[in-house]
Amino acid sequence: MKTQITLNEMEFYAYHGYYAEERQIGTTFLVSVTLDVDFSAAEHSDELTDTLNYELVYNVVRHEMKTPSKLLEHVAYRLREALTTHFPTVTHATVTVTKLNPPLGGKVKSASVTIG
Numbered sequence: 001m002k003t004q005i006t007l008n009e010m011e012f013y014a015y016h017g018y019y020a021e022e023r024q025i026g027t028t029f030l031v032s033v034t035l036d037v038d039f040s041a042a043e044h045s046d047e048l049t050d051t052l053n054y055e056l057v058y059n060v061v062r063h064e065m066k067t068p069s070k071l072l073e074h075v076a077y078r079l080r081e082a083l084t085t086h087f088p089t090v091t092h093a094t095v096t097v098t099k100l101n102p103p104l105g106g107k108v109k110s111a112s113v114t115i116g
Helices: 020-025 040-045 054-065 072-086
Strands: 004-014 027-036 092-100 110-115
Touching (some): 004 054, 027 054, 027 072, 072 092, 072 110
Antiparallel strands (some): 004 027, 027 092, 092 110
């Protein structure tokens, strides 16, 4: 059975952006991840060791967000690779990276990239 764990809109202040100013000033990003993993054992045992620890997932994302990138596509790819590497029980990962108030020459609430 396909089961998923989702962490929605984790918020980070980070230094990603195509323009040098973006990588110096930084801005707020939201990251959502959906991880396919079999947690049927945890359904019965009620033990954290039988599932994916959300805190550890958050820590992997937080660590990756500290490394500046020019493109959101690159950030999303790095996050997906880090998550599937750190958690071998994850069979599929979908990652959405959202940049709030991107500098596009007008009022834009956010821009997002999803990889999965």
